[in-house]
Amino acid sequence: xxxxxxxxxxxxxxxxxxxxxxxxxxxxxxxxxxxxxxxxxxxxxxxxxxxxxxxxxxxxxxxxxxxxxxxxxxxxxxxxxxxxxxxxxxxxxxxxxxxxxxxxxxxxxxxxxxxxxxxxxxxxxxxxxxxxxxxxxxxxxxxxxxxxxxxxxxxxxxxxxxxxxxxxxxxxxxxxxxxxxxxxxxxxxxxxxxxxxxxxxxxxxxxxxxxxxxxxxxxxxxxxxxxxxxxxxxxxxxxxxxxxxxxxxxxxxxxxxxxxxxxxxxxxxxxxxxxxxxxxxxxxxxxxxxxxxxxxxxxxxxxxxxxxxxxxxxxxxxxxxxxxxxxxxxxxxxxxxxxxxxxxxxxxxxxxxxxxxxxxxxxxxxxxxxxxxxxxxxxxxxxxxxxxxxxxxxxxxxxxxxxxxxxxxxxxxxxx
Amino acid sequence: xxxxxxxxxxxxxxxxxxxxxxxxxxxxxxxxxxxxxxxxxxxxxxxxxxxxxxxxxxxxxxxxxxxxxxxxxxxxxxxxxxxxxxxxxxxxxx
Ligand SMILES: Cc1cc2nc3c(=O)[nH]c(=O)nc-3n(C[C@H](O)[C@H](O)[C@H](O)COP(=O)(O)OP(=O)(O)OC[C@H]3O[C@@H](n4cnc5c(N)ncnc54)[C@H](O)[C@@H]3O)c2cc1C
Ligand SMILES: [Zn+2]
Numbered sequence: 486x487x488x489x490x491x492x493x494x495x496x497x498x499x500x501x502x503x504x505x506x507x508x509x510x511x512x513x514x515x516x517x518x519x520x521x522x523x524x525x526x527x528x529x530x531x532x533x534x535x536x537x538x539x540x541x542x543x544x545x546x547x548x549x550x551x552x553x554x555x556x557x558x559x560x561x562x563x564x565x566x567x568x569x570x571x572x573x574x575x576x577x578x579x580x581x582x583x584x585x586x587x588x589x590x591x592x593x594x595x596x597x598x599x600x601x602x603x604x605x606x607x608x609x610x611x612x613x614x615x616x617x618x619x620x621x622x623x624x625x626x627x628x629x630x631x632x633x634x635x636x637x638x639x640x641x642x643x644x645x646x647x648x649x650x651x652x653x654x655x656x657x658x659x660x661x662x663x664x665x666x667x668x669x670x671x672x673x674x675x676x677x678x679x680x681x682x683x684x685x686x687x688x689x690x691x692x693x694x695x696x697x698x699x700x701x702x703x704x705x706x707x708x709x710x711x712x713x714x715x716x717x718x719x720x721x722x723x724x725x726x727x728x729x730x731x732x733x734x735x736x737x738x739x740x741x742x743x744x745x746x747x748x749x750x751x752x753x754x755x756x757x758x759x760x761x762x763x764x765x766x767x768x769x770x771x772x773x774x775x776x777x778x779x780x781x782x783x784x785x786x787x788x789x790x791x792x793x794x795x796x797x798x799x800x801x802x803x804x805x806x807x808x809x810x811x812x813x814x815x816x817x818x819x820x821x822x823x824x825x826x827x828x829x830x831x832x833x834x835x836x837x838x839x840x841x842x843x844x845x846x847x848x849x850x851x852x853x854x855x856x857x858x859x860x861x862x863x864x865x866x867x868x869x870x871x872x873x874x875x876x877x878x879x880x881x882x883x884x885x886x887x888x889x890x891x892x893x894x895x896x897x898x899x900x901x
Numbered sequence: 902x903x904x905x906x907x908x909x910x911x912x913x914x915x916x917x918x919x920x921x922x923x924x925x926x927x928x929x930x931x932x933x934x935x936x937x938x939x940x941x942x943x944x945x946x947x948x949x950x951x952x953x954x955x956x957x958x959x960x961x962x963x964x965x966x967x968x969x970x971x972x973x974x975x976x977x978x979x980x981x982x983x984x985x986x987x988x989x990x991x992x993x994x995x
């Protein structure tokens with residue numbers, strides 16, 4: 486069924502008689518042309534674009550849990566393309582362009598909301614850094630506006646402008662940035678892929694990768710061997726576990742990142758605001774809860790839960806820019822396992838194993854990348870050549886010295 | 902998460918800074934090959950399970966420690982002075 490206002494109205498009169506599951510639950514076939522491991526945002530978007538753009542429908546997505554049970558369902562939903570470095574800007578801007586047409590394209594309401602992303606600055610040096618970033622963005626055709634204090638005040642009058650340690654002097658605004666409903670993004674891509682013939686196979690954990698004479702032959706799974714001409718890995722925090730199965734060592738560590746939601750409020754904040762002197766970002770969901778987060782916990786982890794010092798730090802950062810938050814109660818919090826690279830930028834590339842492709846290293850920023858991650862990975866797998874927007878996101882850039890160190894933190898994954 | 906510092910006793914993890922994988926050894930001298938430096942700087946085993954890692958007791962005795970911790974549960978299995986670890990006793994107090 487194609488979703489539309491008319492279809493909704495017609496179904497209301499028919500008592501939802503035509504209501505059907507949004508995707509099939511197929512049994513795995515013995516073999517596919519392409520197997521994508523990981524039913525998160527990246528894997529589902531890849532399958533969708535493989536079918537839609539490259540005409541490949543003999544494709545399966547294998548997910549060890551349920552679709553969207555990983556980071557795609559755990560993030561703070563911020564989308565933006567306010568990057569600084571040449572290898573990153575074209576890729577994230579391509580993603581932003583895809584977001585802008587996504588809901589029409591896959592016929593699903595992903596609640597994409599271009600409400601603006603505002604990065605606060607608190608010192609002269611930081612203003613200069615943001616001016617430089619804004620200029621880099623504009624040179625690449627991305628929108629950016631440098632606001633002074635009054636400009637910020639007009640957008641968010643409740644912030645603590647006169648804070649003694651972190652006075653707010655202005656901000657860098659990307660109006661086209663914003664938020665999207667994270668689960669709905671996974672569901673929209675899943676539905677679109679399923680309708681084009683892709684098999685979405687849940688509760689199917691990949692436990693081994695079969696390689697013969699340097700070429701991938703398929704994957705061992707909890708539901709038996711599944712043959713494949715090509716295998717694409719899109720498993721985020723589990724990337725090095727899968728790489729181990731193929732004998733590959735990667736410049737990636739797994740780290741935990743936490744997020745928080747407050748009790749519901751009336752509309753309070755209508756854009757995304759980030760703190761400039763610590764790591765903190767906040768927005769409001771359509772349900773009314775404030776959604777916020779901050780730094781990684783900082784140590785290697787596969788636990789999907791964090792510790793109290795980070796929670797305290799996030800709350801302190803929040804209070805530094807918005808003291809009114811102190812009147813709120815936190816409703817829930819959780820963690821996700823991030824695939825942190827050594828330069829903070831992702832990898833979309835071939836591997837030394839023929840037919841095995843890698844989509845990884847999303848750090849804490851892979852949600853905004855979801856459409857372009859899928860688009861570029863599908864291009865790489867479908868045509869066996871890198872997409873121009875992702876050409877710099879190479880696996881060998883660490884060995885050759887072409888790192889994309891957006892934060893300038895060096896090879897220290899917990900500081901990216 | 903609490904870490905039992907050999908000098909200060911059991912302390913909140915907040916008192917410690919994290920450096921990461923303690924199994925890496927810097928290749929020796931300017932003669933080290935590019936491959937060996939690449940491996941040292943960038944490649945990590947990233948185990949899901951026991952992980953030997955450097956922590957610094959910055960808000961305590963300021964000693965560097967080698968902590969063995971399970972990355973699946975955050976359970977701390979062993980703590981030793983980094984100096985002792987570097988001098989070859991395995992770093993887990995053996
Ligand atoms: C708290 C938090 C906040 C975040 N905030 C933002 C944000 O505001 N903006 C932003 O852009 N990004 C954000 N991110 C990052 C973003 O969510 C991730 O980078 C992105 O979702 C990762 O790509 P993915 O969706 O493909 O991963 P996932 O959804 O994690 O998909 C990987 C899938 O692989 C599956 N898998 C793993 N191993 C196997 C196996 N052996 N066999 C089969 N399947 C397997 C997993 O179950 C999982 O479903 C945040 C992340 C977290 C945790
Ligand atoms: Zn101590």
